[in-house]
Amino acid sequence: MVPPPAAAARRSLSLDHEMFLDFLVLVLSCLPCVADRESFASVCTLWRRAAGLSDAPPLPGQLPWAIFPSATAVSTVFSILSASSRRIYLPTELVGARFCGSHPGAWVAATGAGHAPGGGNVAVNILSREMVPLPNKKLVPLSRRRRAIELLEGEGPEPWISQRAMKDVVVRAIAFSDAPNSPDCVAAAITQGVYQPSVALCWLGAETQHWAVPWWIPPGVQDLVFLEGGGSMRPSFYLITSWDFLFVASFVDDEQIMVHNCKVQWPADDMLPTLPANVYTSRYLVVSRGRLLMVRRYYSYSQRDGTHQTMLFRVFELQNQTLESWLELGSLDSRALVLARCSSRAFELPAANSEIKPGSIFFLDDITFGDSVAATNDKQYNPNDMSVYYKDEPGFTWPHLCSNLFGVKNIVAFLKHEGKMEIMLFENLQELETYVGDKPIEVEIKGCIRRFNWQQASKCPTPIWFAH
Template sequence: MVPPPAAVARRSLSLDHEMFLDFLVLVLSCLPCIADRGSFASVCTLWRRAAGLSDAPPPAQLPWAIFPSATAASTVFSILSASTRRIYLPTELVGARLCGSHPGAWVAATGHVPSGGNVAINLLSREMVPLPNKKLAPLSRRRAIQLLEGEGPEPLIRQRAEKDVAVRAIAFSDAPNSPDCVAAAITEGVYQPSVAMCWLGAQPQHWAVPWTIPAGVQDVVYFEVGGNLKPSFYLITNWDALFVASFVDDTQILVHKCRVQWPTDDMPTLPANVYTSRYLVVSRGHLLMVRRYYSYSKSDGTHQTMLFRVFELQNQTLDLSWLELDSLGSRALFLARCSSRAFELPANSEIKPGSIFFLDDITFGESVAATKNDNQYNRNDMGVYYKDEPGLTWPHLCSNLFGAKNFVAFLKHEGKMEIMLFDNLQELETYVGNKPIEVEIKGCIRRFNWEQATKCPTPIWFAH
């Protein structure tokens, strides 16, 4: 019996409907960013049904960069989707200076929140954890040097006098609302910032046991070595000295200076206008130290990042040494003071393995001054660095958000070395000419296309 025409039409429509659903599910699998998947599901009922039919979980997410503004509406940049979006920050973060973050949607703000204090807030749940606004009086510089340069760990006993604290950057051991969370903060001081710690789970009223590192701390990271149950923070100074700080109880902290052997350096001397900044990152159970090389102009105070090198701490119990890594494998690094993270790249990501994303936080002490003096923050030295040949191109998705690619070259001539950026090989050949110069290409760098300066605080990475 031949079915009536109406039944044939309904069956054809049903088949087309199912085929379209299968097509939508296939499209969804090509969207690695959870924000894109959320937008996909909000189109209509049919698309939302397709999102529910997908069995494949979203790939591991990479952090977003938050660009705060003077209003609740702020801009975030997603690395996976290479696009910007709007996000509405909690009232406590409007106009605040973000000084740290922790996986699970936690960010820390200081100095300019409405209450005038410090706070950690979860951007998804809106849960808020107050951070201390006061710190105990620091040890004398002479006493601190004696403790930090000793052979073994020495206790630092907290003192009673209190004063206000301006946090420059903060690192957490766990989520700030965890009873086991310990925080370490780099506090005010442009040339010799001090370090303070507190046990947030104990609901402290102040930062305990601040002390001054003689050489100046550049970064802090939480890291547990060899099953050590004591909360330990690693600190790196501007002279590559490595320290470990651990809580004994709520009144004492042990500080130990590590003896770390350096490998033979192929950059024994830097050009006069090139300087180094350092970051600590925990990745695959190891501690990484990243050196960031940048040029600095004393005439106008501007700086420009040129090169990154990554070192891994070896033999983490005895005979410590740094080993330079030739490759990061499938990882990408996201650098920020006290909040650097390493991520394994998803299989369908267009991000080049070994990429190092960086923010404009070389002179991160200026962010405190800008909050007080209402100056402008710089945003002209943010981008991504990766080892690559000059002929290769960055994925097309990022072409509108990143500037032109430069490649980094080492130039050695008559015992002197230069680190320079070039737009293309022709520019390098013109510069070298017929001079007997040794040329080695180290990598490529591209910068974000953002405004160079703004009165809004500098951005920070936000990990889901």
């Protein structure tokens, strides 16, 4: 029996419908970013159904976004996975503020937030809009001698605390042991010092909040990170200094902080002495696979115009639970790093995602991060050193980094001539070959760098990574 024409037409439409759904699922598999998936699902009912199918490809592990600040509520975020930028409406508290930290789960810390209570330091959840005020005062400790005298005189803790001075604190960068709205969260901050950066800790769940500082601060603190089980029953933060010394800071009780040296055996920097005098280093700490990584960032500095340019990265891993020594890693395997003061993260790249080069290091222009804390309405920021670095052959093509947010690829080359070492950037191999010419120069290619295309001078501070 031949089916009626209307029934045959419905069956044909049903087949076409299912075939189109299969096609949409195929398209969905090419969208690794959660923002792209949400945009896909918002097109229409059919596309939303495709996104919700049980056989739809699961989302790979997400990489963070970079939030570019704005003087208004409308800001810009950049997704590494999709290499695309999107508009985002920031909470009122973050308008015009300087980002100084982040935490997984959509938390961003800011200072100078004009609409935030308590002096402008605040942690805000970008997605839920939940706000956690951060203190703007630090409790200056008495000297050890004065504290010992008070204890001998039998004074209790309350008179001792009441005599301690409360002073304003200027936050450079903040790390969190947990989500800021957790009652067990401890915040650790690198603060502005007169001669050097200082360190302060705060129990965010305490009834009275303030930053507590230790009696003694190691000089030249450049970064800090929270590490679970860092040798103390209380939350512990590791600090790294400009002299490559590693320290641990943690609460002794609700008011006192202890900082002790880990006494890690550190090999001398065998590379820096061979480089030109205008090349310097900066350091970051990252937790990856339960271990502590230290990243050295090599950059050149121009005395003429005050600009700097990152050239190279080296990654070291802390060996053994006894904190005995560091070992340089020749490869990050399937990992990518995103670097920011107190907010660096390591991410495992899914095997199915071949667009992000394993071993890539994304970094911000925060080498001189302390210079921007005293910003005024006329302050000009010059974020000219935000890039991605990766070790690979110069001919490697990264499809996602062809967006207009990235500039041309630069080859990092070491040039050795008559016992002198030089580090330079070249746009391609032809430019490198032309520069070398017939001169007896030894050439070693160390990697590639692609820089963000970003406004060179702006009243908006540099961005921060947003781990959603």
